[in-house]
Amino acid sequence: MTYAEFVKAEAGALNFEKVSAKIEDARGKKALVYCHDDPDGITSGIILKRLLEKKDISVTVKVPTTMELEESRLKKDIVNHKPDIIFVADKATMGYYDAYADIHDNIIILDHHPLLGEELKRVTVVNPVLGAYQRCSGSSVAHMLASFCGAVDRSDDIAALIGLKGDWAIEPATEDISDYVKPFYDGVKEKYAWLLNKIDSRPTMFEVKQRAKTTLLNQAVEIIFALGGGGFQYFYNDRDKELADVASGRFAFDNLEEWLKNPQPFSSEGAFIGAFPDASRAKKIFEYYLSDWEKTASLMHKADIVKTVDATDIYLFKGENVKLMPMVGSVVLYELPSDKEDVMFIMFSDMGGKGVHFSFRSRTGKLHCGNFAHALALAFQNAIGKEYASGGGHPFAAECRTKKEFPVKEIMCIFEEKLSAL
Numbered sequence: 001m002t003y004a005e006f007v008k009a010e011a012g013a014l015n016f017e018k019v020s021a022k023i024e025d026a027r028g029k030k031a032l033v034y035c036h037d038d039p040d041g042i043t044s045g046i047i048l049k050r051l052l053e054k055k056d057i058s059v060t061v062k063v064p065t066t067m068e069l070e071e072s073r074l075k076k077d078i079v080n081h082k083p084d085i086i087f088v089a090d091k092a093t094m095g096y097y098d099a100y101a102d103i104h105d106n107i108i109i110l111d112h113h114p115l116l117g118e119e120l121k122r123v124t125v126v127n128p129v130l131g132a133y134q135r136c137s138g139s140s141v142a143h144m145l146a147s148f149c150g151a152v153d154r155s156d157d158i159a160a161l162i163g164l165k166g167d168w169a170i171e172p173a174t175e176d177i178s179d180y181v182k183p184f185y186d187g188v189k190e191k192y193a194w195l196l197n198k199i200d201s202r203p204t205m206f207e208v209k210q211r212a213k214t215t216l217l218n219q220a221v222e223i224i225f226a227l228g229g230g231g232f233q234y235f236y237n238d239r240d241k242e243l244a245d246v247a248s249g250r251f252a253f254d255n256l257e258e259w260l261k262n263p264q265p266f267s268s269e270g271a272f273i274g275a276f277p278d279a280s281r282a283k284k285i286f287e288y289y290l291s292d293w294e295k296t297a298s299l300m301h302k303a304d305i306v307k308t309v310d311a312t313d314i315y316l317f318k319g320e321n322v323k324l325m326p327m328v329g330s331v332v333l334y335e336l337p338s339d340k341e342d343v344m345f346i347m348f349s350d351m352g353g354k355g356v357h358f359s360f361r362s363r364t365g366k367l368h369c370g371n372f373a374h375a376l377a378l379a380f381q382n383a384i385g386k387e388y389a390s391g392g393g394h395p396f397a398a399e400c401r402t403k404k405e406f407p408v409k410e411i412m413c414i415f416e417e418k419l420s421a422l
Contacts, residue, residue: 006183007147014126014141016148019108022085022124023149026057026106032083033061034069034091036138037249038231039166039224041090043159044110044138046257048087050156051146057085063249065233067399068092068390071100078104090138090163092392093130098122110145112136112167116374116392128180133395135178139163143184155260157188161195162256165206165221168397172196172215173207194265195220202269205293205327208334219269225327226289227282228252232357232399234323236288242281255282292323300332303345309422311341312367322349326359326399333361342366348415355402356411358391365395367422373398379414 001009011017031052035045042063049059060081064073069091077083086107088097093109095117100107107123114129126145128136143160146152164170169178170185177185189196195217203211204222228249229235237243255276266272276282303317315336317329325347333345344367347359358376360369370393377391377400384406391400402411 001183003147003183003187007144010128010144011148014128014144015124016126016145018124019126019145020149022106022108023052023055023057026052026085027055028057029084030058030082031060031085031087032077032081033059033087033089035061035063035253036067036090036231037063037065037228037233037252038090039221039228039252040137040139040163041231042224042228042249042253042256043163043166044089044142045253046159046260047139047142047146047156048089048110049257051142051149051151054151055149061253063253064091065229065248066390068094069097069100070387071103074100074103089142092116093120093125093127095120110138110141112138112141113392113394114370134180135167135169136180137163137167137169139166140169140181140184154191155263158192158195158263159256159260160184161188161192161217162221162224165217166225168206171206173198173213173218174209205331208331216266216269216272220266220272223269223273223282223286224252224256226286227255230289230324230327232324232326234289234292236285239288240284243284246281246285251278251281251285254278289324293328296322296324296328297332300328300347301335303332303336303347306346307419307422308340310366312344312362313338313340313342314344314346314367314419314422316346316348318348318350320350321352322347322357325349325357326361326397329359329361330397333363344369346419348412350408353405355388355404355406356408358400358415360393360398360400362396368395369398370394372418372422373400376400376415376418379418380411383410383414 033048035041045061052059069088089110092113093111093115098120101122110126139160198213203214204218206218237246258277273282300317303315306316307314329347342364345361349357362369373391377389380389388404389402
């Protein structure tokens with residue numbers, strides 16, 4: 001099946017006709033786009049912005065540091081920007097988003113995360129995993145929509161590849177490509193062979209099952225992770241006064257968007273980062289990132305097994321203000337000793353007065369990380385308030401965070417109760 005045939009086949013389930021009509025109706029008007037601050041969210045936002053601008057729509061993009069879109073933020077931005085159409089890209093598919101139809105009558109949720117909560121009926125949803133789970137990305141869904149609307153080019157192709165790699169739906173270094181995105185990948189892999197071919201170079205955060213080969217795509221996406229705070233707000237504005245204003249994924253969004261206006265092949269990660277409009281500060285951020293990576297990895301190897309259940313060894317790591325925790329943990333996961341079918345790696349970071357962060361990683365998803373994280377978040381919400389905790393994700397990777405100070409002893413009691421229930 002060609003990519004064009006695949007997009008046509010998926011169009012009905014993904015509401016492409018409805019969304020395309022909404023976009024056409026918005027010509028000459030204003031759009032507001034929210035996107036997650038990780039590489040997939042950033043590229044989803046870029047693809048949507050490019051699509052809407054090609055349709056003569058004025059676009060404002062917001063890159064909040066929160067995963068889910070808060071009601072208060074939405075209300076404030078609607079007052080300030082008065083949008084005619086709103087896209088919420090790669091920011092989860094939450095049942096409570098349906099109530100946002102009372103705030104604005106033209107909201108489109110474009111996502112690839114499993115539904116959390118009740119079915120959405122009053123806002124338009126574009127999400128291929130509302131049924132069976134499959135690996136894909138927000139960027140690939142945005143690219144499919146743009147393709148359906150007849151508005152894609154090489155910039156959108158590369159943006160989609162960056163998002164797919166960022167959310168682990170493709171792994172060109174090991175030729176692990178999700179079935180759902182194969183029509184797209186197979187259609188572009190020869191055209192972008194320079195980006196996807198295996199190379200002998202510095203391994204990245206994505207080389208988890210092997211560290212011998214990487215690709216320029218993997219290296220480029222790791223750079224976007226670093227510049228955007230890794231999707232978890234790991235910034236370096238407290239270390240260098242030149243980085244004082246880098247406090248959100250906007251820095252990564254702006255630099256990548258500008259590069260994608262005329263993307264040229266590059267031969268090294270240094271050449272890629274050097275082509276950004278703010279290359280000097282980008283290089284500084286990436287150097288801090290690499291230094292933090294080594295420090296965190298050395299700590300994580302001291303994790304302990306806390307339980308074995310369902311042929312899965314569960315390791316727990318605890319620390320304070322741990323930098324790059326989820327990304328480093330994805331690599332360390334495969335270095336933890338085990339003779340069981342699977343390993344789940346649970347990482348905990350006490351962020352002081354800013355709350356706590358749990359990160360979950362699994363080799364095979366035998367124990368569903370996303371379900372555990374969501375159940376833990378619900379328990380925290382009951383203890384400290386709905387607006388102060390969130391969590392969820394995929395079978396292989398998930399996060400749970402609290403957003404205000406709460407006794408760590410009580411947090412760990414709740415966690416241990418959920419752990420014992422597995």
